[in-house]
Amino acid sequence: MSNVCVEYKTRKLSITALNHVSFSIPNSxxxxxxxxxxxxxKTTMGMTMMNAIEPPGRIVEGNxxxxxxxxxxxNERELRKFRWREVSMVYQxxxxxxNPVKKISDHIVEVLREHSDMSRSDARARAIELxxxxxxxxxxxxxxxxxxxxxxxxxxxxxxxxALSPKIMIADEPxxxxxxxxxxxxxxxxxxxxxxxxxxxxxxxxxxxxLCDLVENAIVMYRGEIVETGPIAxxxxxxxxxxxxxxxxxxxxxxxxxxNMKLQSAREHYTQNGENxxxxxxSCKYAFDRCRKEKPVLRxxxxxxAASCHRW
Amino acid sequence: xxxxxxxxxxxxxxxxxxPILEVKDLSVHFNKLRxxxxxxxxxxxxxxxxxxxxxxQxxxxxxxxxxxxxKTTLARCIAGLNLEFSGSIKYxxxxxxxxxxxxxxxxxxxxxxxxxxxxxxxxxxxxxxxxISTPLKLLCGENDKHALHEKVSKLLxxxxxxxxxxxxxLPHELSGGEKQRVSIARALAxxxxxxxxxxxxxxxDSAQRLNILLLLDRLKAERSLTVIIVTHDLASAxxxxxxxxxxxxxxxxxxxNAGVVLSKPYHPYTQLVLDSTPKLHLPxxxxxxxxxxxxxxxxxxxxxxxxxxxCIFNPRCKYATDICLQVSPQLLEQSRLxxxxxxxxxxxxxxxxVN
Numbered sequence: 001m002s003n004v005c006v007e008y009k010t011r012k013l014s015i016t017a018l019n020h021v022s023f024s025i026p027n028s029x030x031x032x033x034x035x036x037x038x039x040x041x042k043t044t045m046g047m048t049m050m051n052a053i054e055p056p057g058r059i060v061e062g063n064x065x066x067x068x069x070x071x072x073x074x075n076e077r078e079l080r081k082f083r084w085r086e087v088s089m090v091y092q093x094x095x096x097x098x099n100p101v102k103k104i105s106d107h108i109v110e111v112l113r114e115h116s117d118m119s120r121s122d123a124r125a126r127a128i129e130l131x132x133x134x135x136x137x138x139x140x141x142x143x144x145x146x147x148x149x150x151x152x153x154x155x156x157x158x159x160x161x162x163a164l165s166p167k168i169m170i171a172d173e174p175x176x177x178x179x180x181x182x183x184x185x186x187x188x189x190x191x192x193x194x195x196x197x198x199x200x201x202x203x204x205x206x207x208x209x210x211l212c213d214l215v216e217n218a219i220v221m222y223r224g225e226i227v228e229t230g231p232i233a234x235x236x237x238x239x240x241x242x243x244x245x246x247x248x249x250x251x252x253x254x255x256x257x258x259x260n261m262k263l264q265s266a267r268e269h270y271t272q273n274g275e276n277x278x279x280x281x282x283s284c285k286y287a288f289d290r291c292r293k294e295k296p297v298l299r300x301x302x303x304x305x306a307a308s309c310h311r312w
Numbered sequence: 313x314x315x316x317x318x319x320x321x322x323x324x325x326x327x328x329x330x331p332i333l334e335v336k337d338l339s340v341h342f343n344k345l346r347x348x349x350x351x352x353x354x355x356x357x358x359x360x361x362x363x364x365x366x367x368x369q370x371x372x373x374x375x376x377x378x379x380x381x382x383k384t385t386l387a388r389c390i391a392g393l394n395l396e397f398s399g400s401i402k403y404x405x406x407x408x409x410x411x412x413x414x415x416x417x418x419x420x421x422x423x424x425x426x427x428x429x430x431x432x433x434x435x436x437x438x439x440x441x442x443x444i445s446t447p448l449k450l451l452c453g454e455n456d457k458h459a460l461h462e463k464v465s466k467l468l469x470x471x472x473x474x475x476x477x478x479x480x481x482l483p484h485e486l487s488g489g490e491k492q493r494v495s496i497a498r499a500l501a502x503x504x505x506x507x508x509x510x511x512x513x514x515x516x517d518s519a520q521r522l523n524i525l526l527l528l529d530r531l532k533a534e535r536s537l538t539v540i541i542v543t544h545d546l547a548s549a550x551x552x553x554x555x556x557x558x559x560x561x562x563x564x565x566x567x568x569n570a571g572v573v574l575s576k577p578y579h580p581y582t583q584l585v586l587d588s589t590p591k592l593h594l595p596x597x598x599x600x601x602x603x604x605x606x607x608x609x610x611x612x613x614x615x616x617x618x619x620x621x622x623c624i625f626n627p628r629c630k631y632a633t634d635i636c637l638q639v640s641p642q643l644l645e646q647s648r649l650x651x652x653x654x655x656x657x658x659x660x661x662x663x664x665x666v667n
Contacts, residue, residue, distance in 0.1 A: 037517040038488065150379070179378035179544050184588040206517050209590035250519045252547040253591055254574060 017044040017057065019224045028167060031194060031201040033211035033232065035247065036221035042204045043092065045221070046170045049202070050083055085115060088161040090154075090171040097157060098145040104156050105131065105141040111163045130159040134189060151182035155189065162193060168200040175210070187214055208247055212236065220244045223279050226298055230305030240307035242284045278310070286311055331366035332506060332538050333390065337399035338363045340385050340562075359385045360397070361562040367506070372532060372539040374549035374570065377559035378585070383542045384428070386559070387510045390540065391425040392416075403506075421451045424504040428511040430491035434483040441479050444468070444498050451502040467497040472527060489520035496527065500535075507532075510542045525552050546589050550574045558582050561624050564643055568650035576659045578652035580629050623655065631656050 018041045025032070034042045047053050049064060051071045064071045066086060074082060083089075091097045098107060108127035112118050118126070128141050134155040145153055154174060161169055171190065175183040191214055194201045203215055211218055211232055218235050220228040220243065228241040239245045278284070278291040290310045298308040340360040360382040367373050377383045388394040390401060392408055401408045403419060411419050424447075427433035434443055444464045448454045454463065465475035471493040483491055492512060499507060509528065513521040525548060532539050543549050549556050549570060556573050558566040558581065566579040577583050622637040623629070629636065635655050643653040646660070 037519065180546070180588040180590070181378060181585055183590075207590065208518075212591070247518065250522045252518070252521060252525075252545070252551060254547050254550055254586070254589055 017041045017224050018048065020062070021045065021224070021226055022062075023219065023226065023229075025168065025200050025202075028200055029194070029198045030217070031203070031215035032217040032219060033203045033205060033208075033215040034219045034221060035205060035208045035211065037206060037247075039223075040221040041224040042206075042221055043172055044224075046089060046172050046202065046204050049168075049170060050087055050089055051079060052083075052089075081115075084111060084166065085164045086166055087168040087170065088164070088166040090157055090161045090169065090174045092173040092176065098153060100145055103142045103144060104136070104148065107156070108160055108163050111160060115164055127163075130163055131156065133162075133193075134159045149182075150178050151186060154178065154182075154186050158186070158189065158193070162197070165197065166199070168202065169194070170202045170204070172204045173206070174203075176205070176207075183210075190214065207251075208236070209251055209253065220247070225279060225308070227280065227309070228305075228307040229298070230302075230307075234302075234305055240301055240305060240312060241280075241309050242286055242311075243280050244307075246283065278308075330369055332369045332404060333367040334402040335366070335386075335390070335399070336364045336402070338386070338389065338397055338401065339399055340382070340389065340394065340397045358562050360389070362399070363559075363562070363564055364399075365557060365564065365567065367538060367540060370532075370536050370538055371554045372541065372552060374541045374543060374553035374556045375559060376543055376546060376549050376556055376585075378544055380561070381559040382562040383544075383559050384510055387425065387508050387540065387542045391423055391508050392419060393425070417451060421502040422505045424499040424502065424507055426492075426495050426499045426507065426509040426512050429515055430483075430488060430495050431515065433495055434491060436483055439480045439482055440464075440468070440486075440494050443483075443494060444501055447498060447501040463501070464497075467500055468494075470500065470531070471497045472523075473497070487520075488516050489523060492516060492520075492524055493527070496524075496531070500531065503535075504537070506538045506540070508540045508542070511544070512541070513548060514543070514545070521548065528552065546574055546585060558585075563624055563653065564651075565625065565654070566650075566652045567643070568652075572650055578646050578650065578657035578659060579625075579654045580631055580658060581625050583658055584628075623653075625654075631658070 021041075023045075034045060036042045044053070044057070047057075048059060049071075051059075051064065051074065053059055059072060066082070071079075071082065098104070102110075105124060105127045108130055109120065109123045112123040112126060113120070128138055131141050132138065136152060136155055136159070140148070140152075145156075148156065158174070161171075174190070175186050178186065187210065190201065190203075193199065201215060203211065205211065208218075215232060218228075218230065218232045219226055220235070220241065222243045228235065228239065228244050230240070235244060236248065239248060276293065276295055278287070278294075278296055281287050281291050284291065288310070294310070296308040296310045298306050300306045301312045338360055339358070339362055342357045342359055343354050363382075363386065375383045375386060385394065389397050390408075392411075395409060403423065406415070408419060438446075441461075441464055444467055445454075445460045448460060448463055454460055465479065468475040468478060473490060473493050478486065478490065478494070483494070486494065492515075496512075507528075512528065513524050516524060528539060528541075529552060531537060539552075541549065541552055553570045555568065556566075556570045557564055558573065558577075558579065560581050566573055566577060566582050573582060574586065577586060622635075622639060623632070623641050626632045626636045633656060639655070641653045641655045643651050646652050646657050
């Protein structure tokens with residue numbers, strides 16, 4: 001994926017959701033987390049990778065390639081093949097992305113039959129197998145979504161995403177509506193699936209703490225731009241970009257002390273990004289002259305780590 | 313070790329501090345119809361089952377539990393929004409359910425609630441001014457336009473918003489954090505004594521979360537409010553509360569000082585939630601151990617998991633012994649002001665060796 005711009009256009013204004021974003025998955029079983037506040041373009045990024053941006057959104061610039069073929073130029077039929085089989089997505093509100101009048105097993109049967117010439121009974125057997133892998137027992141497979149708890153629905157959606165053994169799985173905030181205990185289960189389920197199947201995982205979240213033991217690499221996004229990338233172990237303990245630093249300092253963990261907490265001046269309103277100054281300038285505590293005159297670009301600062309900041 | 317039931321918890325509070333609110337034997341049961349049209353059975357969901365606790369003046373109390381544990385129902389009962397309960401809720405010694413007329417209006421003035429989802433709790437067709445001035449008109453009888461305007465802008469300033477910028481905006485024009493600030497301003501409008509915040513930060517980004525928590529903290533100090541925070545996030549409970557109540561399937565399983573409960577819990581459920589809370593560290597050997605430990609614990613929330621008899625947590629508890637399957641444990645004071653409902657409390661041996 002290189003140099004992608006996506007904008008959302010309404011009658012009054014157009015909003016650049018992604019601003020010249022480049023990013024790649026070098027090999028299979030590569031795991032990366034995308035972190036950022038709401039409105040930073042993380043979900044748009046996931047949607048772009050599936051070429052699933054719908055009006056009023058539009059991919060203005062750039063291209064997205066998968067194994068050498070341009071996804072953005074694919075027609076509807078090629079896309080149907082590509083989605084699910086190569087790249088699948090677990091949506092944010094998986095609780096609501098299941099059809100309420102369909103049995104859980106039928107969701108998977110439908111996907112399997114749509115994408116292969118499996119017989120109904122074979123597909124059903126496979127569906128039950130898949131559900132079993134995510135810890136849903138056979139006797140629950142024919143229940144309807146409303147009979148499942150939130151965590152179970154989320155597992156079902158993960159089973160669905162894995163149905164055609166894709167190479168890449170995009171998980172968009174799969175746990176944000178769940179309790180911590182269930183969240184931990186879903187994360188360890190994802191982790192095991194990814195390890196066993198040599199999947200590449202793109203995990204989108206606004207809680208940086210979830211990434212710690214799930215992925216190896218992280219991308220931090222701010223206002224539609226990537227501000228920092230690097231291995232998670234380095235990024236967490238020695239952030240390069242002041243925005244990453246801010247994200248980490250506002251994190252509430254059991255170890256946090258009230259006294260160390262400072263009020264953060266977070267951006268409250270959308271403003272257009274400027275061309276000739278740093279996008280983080282208004283909230284940055286390190287800002288100096290150059291930050292006001294020149295927009296920093298994302299460049300390698302240490303081996304394997306990049307950030308867009310003039311401080312380095 | 314004194315064994316004191318939790319009904320006496322309020323007396324057990326620091327001497328000289330009066331409970332502002334007393335909840336005693338509160339139960340809320342919802343009837344659920346199941347089965348076909350002709351073969352209809354009624355099943356009862358016990359959202360809250362015999363819960364007793366007290367809230368001291370100017371303390372901040374966190375009620376923690378997973379979804380389905382009854383924490384929101386409890387908050388709604390206290391706010392007077394759900395009157396279908398048995399047991400008693402007393403506010404300053406008066407039975408809330410019996411309040412009528414001016415006394416009821418006064419109760420609503422003094423006890424205000426902030427709702428979970430600012431995206432849904434604000435009417436999309438009302439301006440910020442109209443949202444905040446409604447309680448002023450209805451509860452405080454303020455009808456003068458200028459006075460209203462002045463009060464609303466003062467409230468907006470207090471919650472950290474710029475009055476001229478947001479006063480006549482509609483909720484969809486505000487960000488999540490701003491919306492939550494508006495709902496806090498609305499709750500503060502009638503000058504309450506007790507503020508109930510139902511998951512005030514769940515829907516927000518991490519930076520916004522911290523800001524809202526700090527705002528609540530500041531308001532609590534400035535207005536000497538009593539705050540009840542309902543949450544499922546232990547980290548925020550630890551930061552913002554003096555005391556926590558841990559709820560599980562409609563029952564209180566542990567009560568005590570926030571710092572103590574969340575670092576050295578007695579109840580296995582509290583330990584389970586603590587272990588599951590995301591931490592900022594890299595995978596290490598100890599994780600593998602805790603993962604293995606988790607394997608035995610089923611974590612699916614299911615009404616079927618409610619044990620027929622004995623301790624309600626026994627189907628998920630890895631420490632369950634025979635007595636847990638037979639006898640339901642009482643909420644007992646295990647150490648000073650730290651109550652837990654468990655036959656085999658954790659971390660107890662440590663206490664003994666210290667003593």
